[in-house]
Amino acid sequence: LPILLFSINLGSGSLEEVEQSISHLATQLLSAKGEFGQWLYPTLEGETLIEHPPLLAWLIAVAYQFGGVNEWTTRLPSAILSVLSVLLVYGLATEIFPCRQKAIFSSLIYLTFLPIAHYGRMAILDGANLCFVVLMMWCVLRSRRDSRWSLPAGIGLGLIFLTKGILVAFLITAIALLFLAWDTPRLLTSTYWWLGLLLGYSPALAWYTVPLLVQDQRAVTTTKAILYESLRPIWTAVDGQNRLPWYYLGEMLKFSAPWLLFFSYWLQQAWKNRHWGWAKLVLVWAGGYLIAISLLATKLPGYVLPVYPALALAGGAQLTDIWHWPSGKSYPRFWSIGLSLLGVATITVMLHFGIRKAFDLSSWLFFACVPLTMVIAGMLVARQDRQFMVILFWGTYISLLILMSSDPEIWQLLI
Structure with a gap:
């Protein structure tokens, strides 16, 4: 993969x-x-x-x-x-x-x-x-x-x-x-x-x-x-890269879909389990590094990349626990609403830029795959179906794969 x-x-x-x-x-x-x-x-x-x-x-x-x-x-x-x-x-x-x-x-x-x-x-x-x-x-x-x-x-x-x-x-x-x-x-x-x-x-x-x-x-x-x-x-x-202290938080919120919907839950669970080694690593790595780079005078988008492995560890731990939840336990309603809103937002972006620019076939497939993934995953969350994780994994991967195959100019609209 x-x-x-x-x-x-x-x-x-x-x-x-x-x-x-x-x-x-x-x-x-x-x-x-x-x-x-x-x-x-x-x-x-x-x-x-x-x-x-x-x-x-x-x-x-x-x-x-x-x-x-x-x-x-x-x-x-x-x-x-x-x-x-x-x-x-x-x-x-x-x-x-x-x-x-x-x-x-x-x-x-x-x-x-x-x-x-x-x-x-x-x-x-x-x-x-x-x-x-x-x-x-x-x-x-x-x-x-x-x-x-x-x-x-x-x-x-x-x-x-x-x-x-x-x-x-x-x-x-x-x-x-x-x-x-x-x-x-x-x-x-x-x-x-x-x-x-x-x-x-x-x-x-x-x-x-x-x-x-x-x-x-x-x-x-x-x-x-x-x-x-x-x-x-x-x-x-350096080079005029002077931004506000919360710049990196904004970058993570903009470009971490769909996983940004689960960030607060992941970090909350990491704090609750801070007596375990994985939680200690996540808290020190993600929290310590993010605070340090936020205090630097120079702020560049690439500086935040080392935070993502720590967030992935937190997500892997919590999604596995959710996978094994009892069938009667409900998922937070915010997840289904958030996934649906992400799908609607993608369609809005597609319509907005589609009127102004002629996309190639791969770009249209990308803008179709993302909302389809989000809407289906949101429906599965609403039905308390753990298969929403499989849909998110594969749908997001296929969407990225299509994006890599599309017109390179599409990146200028997303990044």
């Missing part, structure tokens, strides 16, 4: 501006095969690119080496990492839940989040970073049973740094430490854990100290500039 969703029509449409930048960087790296310094600290037009380490550009350059320079190879590394992230969410859920059904539901919810499907197919840092975040958290969970897994967790942390820089690495480290302090404090005294942490930050130490080995003023200036650019989003709205 994830392979099809992240690969279909992958090379269609021109690259967006942010994709063009990293594609140009990867092309430059490809032409500088023997220049180690250029690969470590890439330059464009004589300027050293110091905002983020170039791991994704390295991967794209490798893809260019084997498949040529085109839209498909530009997006291929991100798509592969997104497929792996779905498998890692499943592994994460099997590690923290004793029931395999919860793991299946968690991975399906994660796969059918619109932001995951959209950004996971783009050649941007946030989609690639998400895979490494889930990898690290999976290793952290496994380290509770075998502390030697702290070393692979460190590798995941190092990959996070090489993708998004020191700021995101700090945030994910803080989340892991808070979770372990609450759930498994004994692990914080393990030598393996601190060795893993050192292993994770060794790429950062190398990234910041290698220029100093040159022992000239320009190298010192480069190191200071790298540190400044890495931490600047904390106090400065």
Whole structure:
């Protein structure tokens, strides 16, 4: 399922501006095969690119080496990492839940989040970073049973740094430490854990100290500039991305249908079950990370992606419990009403834009599939039929699959 969703029509449409930048960087790296310094600290037009380490550009350059320079190879590394992230969410859920059904539901919810499907197919840092975040958290969970897994967790942390820089690495480290302090404090005294942490930050130490080995003023200036650019989003709205503190909540509400209808119930149940490991992880991960990025001066849509795996875990746990509810227990009426309203809203959007723009067949199928899914699921909820979950999973997946096959311009209407 994830392979099809992240690969279909992958090379269609021109690259967006942010994709063009990293594609140009990867092309430059490809032409500088023997220049180690250029690969470590890439330059464009004589300027050293110091905002983020170039791991994704390295991967794209490798893809260019084997498949040529085109839209498909530009997006291929991100798509592969997104497929792996779905498998890692499943592994994460099997590690923290004793029931395999919860793991299946968690991975399906994660796969059918619109932001995951959209950004996971783009050649941007946030989609690639998400895979490494889930990898690290999976290793952290496994380290509770075998502390030697702290070393692979460190590798995941190092990959996070090489993708998004020191700021995101700090945030994910803080989340892991808070979770372990609450759930498994004994692990914080393990030598393996601190060795893993050192292993994770060794790429950062190398990234910041290698220029100093040159022992000239320009190298010192480069190191200071790298540190400044890495931490600047904390106090400065980079590129004018200054938004209100609740910006990310709005983004999640806009683009998380149909699962947004269940968010409040999921988080409420996580709080009630906070003595369990899965609930501790969800609360620390989703709550801690969301609060942290909301306090940053710079706010970009992709920053919120690491919240979705935690929400998927909460959803998988609660939907499985609902699946096993007694037949006489009623579902909240808000669910059926909300699903029906989502269907009506989709039809309204279809009519509004359909008058102004000529859609292709795939776009019309998408606008037909979404309301059909929502209305049928709403009817099943009203009848207290647990099959509404199956309809939501498959209907949302098919809708996203059709969307990926449609005119790329349709994204401009939705995102």
